[in-house]
Amino acid sequence: MIEPPKNIRLIYYYHNHLKSKNIHLNVNLSNKGQILNEINNYICSIPKETQKIISEDIKNNGQLNIIGIEKLAWLNNEKLCCYAWNFLNPSTAFQQQQTFTNTAFPINYCQVLPKSTPISHDERYYLLIDFFDAWNANADIKFGLMEFIKNEYKTASERKDPFKWLTEDDSTLCDWTWEYLSKSKINTRIDSTPINNKEKYLYIYIAFYLWLANEKEVELFSIKISKAISQIKFRRKIKEKKAINTYVNKDIKIKLDRLCKAQNKKINEILEQLITSEYEKNKK
Numbered sequence: 403m404i405e406p407p408k409n410i411r412l413i414y415y416y417h418n419h420l421k422s423k424n425i426h427l428n429v430n431l432s433n434k435g436q437i438l439n440e441i442n443n444y445i446c447s448i449p450k451e452t453q454k455i456i457s458e459d460i461k462n463n464g465q466l467n468i469i470g471i472e473k474l475a476w477l478n479n480e481k482l483c484c485y486a487w488n489f490l491n492p493s494t495a496f497q498q499q500q501t502f503t504n505t506a507f508p509i510n511y512c513q514v515l516p517k518s519t520p521i522s523h524d525e526r527y528y529l530l531i532d533f534f535d536a537w538n539a540n541a542d543i544k545f546g547l548m549e550f551i552k553n554e555y556k557t558a559s560e561r562k563d564p565f566k567w568l569t570e571d572d573s574t575l576c577d578w579t580w581e582y583l584s585k586s587k588i589n590t591r592i593d594s595t596p597i598n599n600k601e602k603y604l605y606i607y608i609a610f611y612l613w614l615a616n617e618k619e620v621e622l623f624s625i626k627i628s629k630a631i632s633q634i635k636f637r638r639k640i641k642e643k644k645a646i647n648t649y650v651n652k653d654i655k656i657k658l659d660r661l662c663k664a665q666n667k668k669i670n671e672i673l674e675q676l677i678t679s680e681y682e683k684n685k686k
Contacts, residue, residue, distance in 0.1 A: 403442050404457055411535050412464045413437050418536040419463050420444070469534055469541055476552060477530055480523045484608050485555045487526045488592055490533065519594045521601065558611035564624040565610070567631055570603040578634065579606050582627060588613045643670075 407413065413434045417427060420441065427440040441460070445453050477483045520526040534544055568575055580602050591612045596602035615623070650658070661672050 403445065404438065404461060406438060407464070409468065410434055411531070412468055413441075414532065415464045415468055415535050416441055416460050419460055419467075419538060422538040463538075467537075467539065467541055467544070469544055471531075473545070473548075474531060474534065476548070477527050480604060481559070481607060482552070482555050483523060483526050483530065484604050485558075485611055486530055486551050487520065488608055488612060489551055489554065490530075521594075521597050555611065559607075561610075561620055562624060564620075564627055565606060567635075568603065568606065570600055573599045575631075575634070576602045576606065579627075582630065583609050586623070588623070646673075 404416065414431070414437070417429065417431070417437050420427065425444065427437070427444060429437045429440045431437065445456055448456060477486065518525075518529055520529055534548075537544065565579065568579060570576070576599050580596070583606060588609055592605055592609050594605075596605045613620075658669060658672060661667075662669055665672065667675075
């Protein structure tokens with residue numbers, strides 16, 4: 403018999419350990435007590451001489467394979483957590499990481515990664531913990547995968563930031579940028595559509611980090627999007643302005659130019675200043 407472990411995460415591991423041996427239990431995965439009861443019912447159903455062997459095998463594997471929560475603290479970083487989720491997701495980026503898969507680890511993570519589309523950091527965080535718990539691999543192998551992901555993220559995030567002008571609360575620009583990435587086929591390795599502005603802002607960066615591009619391609623992209631955003635900002639700036647076509651005497655134009663130079667302002671700013679001042683005087 404297996405006693406309730408102090409670390410509740412071990413119960414899920416016990417269940418998945420049996421599942422990896424083609425022992426399928428009919429349980430509600432949200433009910434930890436039921437899972438443990440069914441595991442013990444299974445153990446009681448097998449010959450007595452093997453019950454202790456199976457129990458010890460389950461518990462020993464759990465101790466070897468479950469990673470302490472403190473070792474998963476890196477998942478608290480929202481960008482890194484989102485990167486890890488999309489990096490591992492077999493329908494997006496990680497299936498293309500042949501270097502890692504072929505040379506380092508005999509991975510069966512595709513069958514283990516939860517089939518879900520998280521819509522928040524909290525959901526991704528707990529799903530990734532579930533993944534590392536459910537993955538029937540030695541803790542050292544899991545640590546190796548974690549380090550690989552973190553190193554890939556570090557390299558990608560050290561690229562020149564082409565979105566310095568973007569803020570999380572600017573929904574218009576976030577929508578435009580996400581659409582721009584779609585048209586540029588840079589976010590093709592993201593297998594979900596962000597449902598709110600915070601998620602969209604986050605996914606813009608993650609799509610860029612997951613983009614397998616060389617330095618020249620990144621530089622060209624940065625130049626193009628900078629030019630495009632400059633046009634958008636310019637159009638925003640003049641949206642509430644009206645053009646004035648008029649003529650003034652040459653000496654007035656000279657005086658206007660001198661005022662601009664003295665106050666370090668543009669002609670339209672000086673005109674707005676003078677007109678506002680005169681308008682306020684006439685209101686009195």
